Amino acid sequence: MQLLRALGPFFGLFALIAMTLATPTRALTLLRDPDIEYALKQLAAPVLKAAGLSPTRVDILLIDDRNLNAFVVDRDSIFIHSGLILKMNNPAMLQSVIAHEAAHITNGHLVRRPINMRNARTAAGLGSVLAAAAAIAAGAGEAAGAVALGAQTTAQRLFFAHTRAEENAADQSGLRYLATAGVDPQGAVEVMNIFRGQEALSKYRQDPYARTHPLSADRFRVIKRLADAYSDKARDNPEADYWFARAKGKLSAFQRSPKWTLTRAGESGFEDVKLMRQAVAHHRSAQTSKAVAAIDRAIAQRPQDPFLYELKGQILMESRNFRAATAAYGRAVNLAPENALILGSYGRALMAEGKVSQAQQYLEKSRARDGRDVRVMRDLAATHARMGNNGMASLVTSERYAMMGRLEDAGIHAKRASDLLPRGSTGWLRAQDMLSAAKAAENKRR
Numbered sequence: 001m002q003l004l005r006a007l008g009p010f011f012g013l014f015a016l017i018a019m020t021l022a023t024p025t026r027a028l029t030l031l032r033d034p035d036i037e038y039a040l041k042q043l044a045a046p047v048l049k050a051a052g053l054s055p056t057r058v059d060i061l062l063i064d065d066r067n068l069n070a071f072v073v074d075r076d077s078i079f080i081h082s083g084l085i086l087k088m089n090n091p092a093m094l095q096s097v098i099a100h101e102a103a104h105i106t107n108g109h110l111v112r113r114p115i116n117m118r119n120a121r122t123a124a125g126l127g128s129v130l131a132a133a134a135a136i137a138a139g140a141g142e143a144a145g146a147v148a149l150g151a152q153t154t155a156q157r158l159f160f161a162h163t164r165a166e167e168n169a170a171d172q173s174g175l176r177y178l179a180t181a182g183v184d185p186q187g188a189v190e191v192m193n194i195f196r197g198q199e200a201l202s203k204y205r206q207d208p209y210a211r212t213h214p215l216s217a218d219r220f221r222v223i224k225r226l227a228d229a230y231s232d233k234a235r236d237n238p239e240a241d242y243w244f245a246r247a248k249g250k251l252s253a254f255q256r257s258p259k260w261t262l263t264r265a266g267e268s269g270f271e272d273v274k275l276m277r278q279a280v281a282h283h284r285s286a287q288t289s290k291a292v293a294a295i296d297r298a299i300a301q302r303p304q305d306p307f308l309y310e311l312k313g314q315i316l317m318e319s320r321n322f323r324a325a326t327a328a329y330g331r332a333v334n335l336a337p338e339n340a341l342i343l344g345s346y347g348r349a350l351m352a353e354g355k356v357s358q359a360q361q362y363l364e365k366s367r368a369r370d371g372r373d374v375r376v377m378r379d380l381a382a383t384h385a386r387m388g389n390n391g392m393a394s395l396v397t398s399e400r401y402a403m404m405g406r407l408e409d410a411g412i413h414a415k416r417a418s419d420l421l422p423r424g425s426t427g428w429l430r431a432q433d434m435l436s437a438a439k440a441a442e443n444k445r446r
Helices: 034-050 082-087 091-106 124-135 143-149 155-160 166-181 186-194 208-212 217-229 236-253 256-262 272-283 290-302 304-319 321-335 341-354 357-367 374-386 390-403 407-420 426-445
Strands: 030-031 059-064 070-074 078-083
Touching: 030 304, 034 059, 034 091, 034 236, 034 304, 034 341, 070 091, 070 390, 078 082, 078 091, 082 236, 082 304, 091 166, 091 186, 091 236, 124 304, 143 272, 166 186, 166 217, 186 217, 272 290, 272 304, 272 357, 290 304, 290 321, 304 321, 304 341, 321 341, 357 374, 374 390, 390 407, 407 426
Parallel strands: 059 078
Antiparallel strands: 030 059, 070 078
16 A cells, blocks of 8 residues: 655555645645555445446545545546545445445536546546645635636535535435445445534534535435335445455554554454554554565465555565565566556566666556556656656656646646657647646636
């Protein structure tokens, strides 16, 4: 798991997307971890199928923020704050959040939103999404959001705010999806109980969820009534229990203190999850031998699990044992050859060993499968620069800055790329897209 922040040398698990707002101390991070994202996919799959959505098409993406929120901005991505996942007590609660956001997609609640003009899969589109999310999390939708978006209106109204009618419709549809998927609908009631009383607080004291999803006593009563009506549809699902324990266990191991993790490592009842959490805790305490021993024991239990090898690779990489890290990542790639995040980590390890040309091949594969990993973009730019391809290095740097919401910097590097790349080439056309996005943002700020 690679949770990258501006600070914190042990957080190599997620790919960093730093989103600078009006105040320099405030940033949002998109957490990219192949293990957690796979676990969330497993939890989401039955709910998304019940909603008529493709589990392979809709991504469940994690934002590093202790505030509680979840939102959608297009048909392909559901964003969940890490704080909300850590607040969940069981898989049904998390699945109810996914079902509710899926309902906003299927009920057509995104049509009126300008964000649909800039898909969150694009560099500039993702940058705008995270800027707006940061504004809402900070409780400053009008000021910070407008600055970050280069717009003269509120980020909340543009991107996130739902009407009461939309919330009621999403509640009803979401609970129906849970029932169809055999998920306990009481999970939705438990989630709503977390937010009880929020509607009585000022907007600056509310969780972002309450600022973007209208709450009321009537809404609570309707959810409880519907959940009771669907209660006979719930089925036991040990697989969901496992993937929930794995996602939350790994996330908490990187976000809580190592001491906290070690005292609770075995609370889920799954031995491999316990060992994985212990490995993370030891690694973050700079006890590499203990970390490697723990992850090796986990691998012994699940020898075909690519994500355990990926974690071993991270531990070794951040301990500067590059050759062993490359071997671990290579094994992960063999087991999951299409996973973009694992491919990116392997490319990074190869680059650390000085194998620049080979590293570039895997980094390009990673970017082609998922272009939202800023670490991959940074490393890919470095490989182009080392190989003397300065035009492509500037282009990839431009796209990375766009994902960080820094469109002025993106424009500067796009101009360099445009001057260096052959006119009409694929790279040159990508540079024109970045120049257009930077110019549009500049015009909005005027």
